[in-house]
Every structure is written in C-alpha cells, then in structure tokens.
Amino acid sequence: MTDKTTKTKDTDEQTTHFGFEEVKWQDKQTKVAEVFHSVASKYDIMNDVMSLGIHRLWKRFTISKANIHLGARVLDIAGGTGDLSYQFTQKVGEDGLVILSDINASMLNVGKEKLTNRGCVGNIQYVQANAEALPFGDNYFDCISISFGLRNVTDKSKALHSMYQVLKPGGKLLILEFSKPLLPLLSQVYDQYSFKILPILGKLIAQDEDSYRYLAESIRKHPDQEALKSMMLEAGFDKAQYHNLTGGIVALHIGYKY
Template sequence: MNEDTTHFGFQQVPRSEKHKRVAAVFESVADKYDVMNDLMSFGIHRLWKRFTIEMSGVRRGQRVLDLAGGTGDLARRFAQLVGREGEVVLADINAAMLARGRERLLDEGIAGNVHYVQANAECLPFPDNHFDCITIAFGLRNVTDKDAALRAMYRVLRPGGRLLVLEFSQVTLPVLRPLYDFYSFKALPLMGRLVANDADSYRYLAESIRMHPDQETLKAMMAAAGFERCEYFNLNGGIVALHRGYKL
C-alpha cells in the first residue's frame, strides 16, 4: 500500500475515495442496521455496549461524545446517566445513520440533553478540552486515517477524560478462528442479502474487521496519540475488544 491509497475491505482504493465508499455502505444498511446487529451478534452486541458504558465511568453533569454513534445505542444510555445537567453529542459522518439515530432517540422521548452533529472523526469540530468521555463503537475501523482520528479525540478530551474504543478485533482462541472465518465470509453476506438485500456491504464488514489493527497495535496507536494508562479487555475470545485510555 502506498501513501496515496488505503484499504476498503481487502481492496486498495485512493484515500480520497474511502469515506465515500464507507458512506455508501451505511446509507445502504441504515434502515436494517439495528435488526442486523441483533442477528449478526445473536444479541450479544448489547452486552458489549453495556460493558463499555460500565467501564466509561460517566456521571451526572458530564459531557460525552459518542462518535460513529449510529442509531444511538450508547447515546441513549449516556443521556440517562448525565441527566439534564449534562450533555451527550451523538456524532456520525454518515447523514443517513445520524438521521436514524435522531429519529430513534426522539421516538423514545430522549431530548434536551442530546445534540446531533455530522462530523468526521479525523477533524472534529469541537473545542479543545471539551468532553469528559469519548466513545467510538464499531466505527474506528471505517476511518481512513486512524492516527489523525485518535489525535483529534485526544485534543477534545478534558484532562482526566477517557476514550473508549469498542471494536471487532483479533480472535485469541485458535479453536474459534476457523468457525469465525466461516461465519464472517459465508454467513454474514448471506444474512445481508436475505435481510437487508445487500450482501456486498456485509462482505465489506467481514473484510474491514480483518484489516483493523489488532489489540496490541491499537493500544500502541492510542499511546502514540498521547493517551496514558492504555489497556484493553478481550470479549468473547477477542472477537471484540474494548480499549480504554486517559488524557492526564
């Protein structure tokens, strides 16, 4: 890969085109996103997100940025935790996903302390030292320049703030790998075709997971961006990992 290209799944594409291709994927799946999340993970994604919220330490009155927040699973719970005195920003680069998240939260009566911003994680439109906590769940692997995004997150965190990255990662149990590969490359595209009428987007999902940095590499990237006390927690044999780091 040269400096003018990057990966889109297993393909090499011009860096300037990746965000457009990712946008097309999520515009295609936005309406079926929640249904497919439940089907793909057998509902376990809810437990992964609950663990993330528990590890965030978010309290009443704090400011939280939920990046790549999609349909608002994390933002909904954070809005309850921070209360009326706090603030949650649900941000996503994709307008269709952001609209779906806003519609969902408003339908559930969550308003007043949640704001919606269409934003690119690589150049966040927020002041320095602004948020107490940032989360990004299943979104970092879609970012073209992950190092730039991590630096941007560090900039907008307050001293004492923390970043939590929930993402598919490298399976640590050898016995799981062949089963996981079969599921990823055979079952996921089939489900995508049957449920969302879109096999290609879910084939991209499987490929993007394989191209994402492994646990130790992402931990080192967070440290290079300035985060301290970086650590990660493997979930379900490393299928997913939660990384956490602090701005001290």
C-alpha cells in the same frame, strides 16, 4: 495487524484499504458512506441477527467502564443509531450533554428519530462530523466513545489525535471494536461465519450482500489489540488498556488523558 498506507511508484498517490480492496486514499470515505447509506434502515436488526444479540452485552460493558457522572459531557463518535448515546443520556442527567456524532447523514437521521421516539430531549445534540477533524473545542468532553466505527475511518491515527485534543484532562476514550480472536479454533469458526454466513444474512435481511462482505473484510484489516493500544499511546494518551470480549472477537480499548 496494523493499519497500512502505501504510495504507488508511478503517481506517488496514497492508497489504503477498503476491505480487501486497495483504493485511492481520498475514495475510501465515499465508499464507506455508500455502505452505511445502504444499510442504515436495517442496521439495528442486522446487529441483533449477526451477533445473536450479544452486541447489547458488549455495549453494556462499555457503559459500565465509562463511569459517567451527572453533568458530564459525552461525545459518541460514529454513534449511528444511538445505542450508546441513549444510555449516556440516562447517566449524565438534565445538566449533562451527550453529542451523538456520525459522518453519515443516513445513520445520524436514523439515530435521531430513534432517540427522539424514546424520549431523549434536552440533554442530547446531533452533529454530523468527521472523526479525523472533530469540530469541538479542546479539552471539552469528559468521555468519548466510538463503537464499531474506528475501522471505517481512513486515517485512524489522525482521528485518535483529534479525539485526544477534545478530551478533557482526566477524561477517557472508549473504543469498542471487532478485534482478533484469541484461540485458533475460534478464529477458524469466526472466519467461516464471517465470510460465508454473514453476506447471506446481509442479502436476506438488508438486501445488501456486498456491504456485509465489506464488514467482514474491514474487521480483518483493522489493527489487532496490541497494535491499536500502541496507536492510542502514540496519539498522546497517557495510558491505554483493553478488555477482550467473547474470546477476543471484540475488544474494548480505554485510553486516559491525564
């Protein structure tokens, strides 16, 4: 599956998808913001419940592939409640820097409070920013991560280009995201869980059924493994590869800038 934009014949107005709904291009960002304003306070507990805690293993694998060194500069885009950012602060040391970035103020505030309570000071900063236009200098970061956030970006290609610009030569981009299950039976079970059980969990725990229905739909509209790899190469990355996790339900894509 590829990310698709269309133009209506009558108005020549760009449209894109918000889950399975077709919306005006300029409206998607607002709609996504509403979702994450709504779920921010319950985001962590819902991640544990809906993944049975497996998201922690996916993130641990991502950290292991980052190979962060002392003194490194790391940008965690759509970092939300800061799971990856916290681990990065432990890797970069006192002389390094981690920037936890999110377009959504509610998610960023939850992340800042959580990491401050965990003792993260000195080597971390918090920046509200749009992944499509990152407010940093060229060739600045040793590593960039985006975890379960790219599928919510309106213009993914533009965001990938922006990430490439602020990444240092020799740096790497890590994209942890839901993807396409490899086995038909697993795909069927996953669909049943996503569209029948997940919205119910959202209603019971986060008091928000619609946002978690959007979550399931947004995953299905996201580019699959090979399509995302091609998008990374088109954005300028000299090499891209991916690792399927949990049967392809999630994939970690890694892009290199030489």
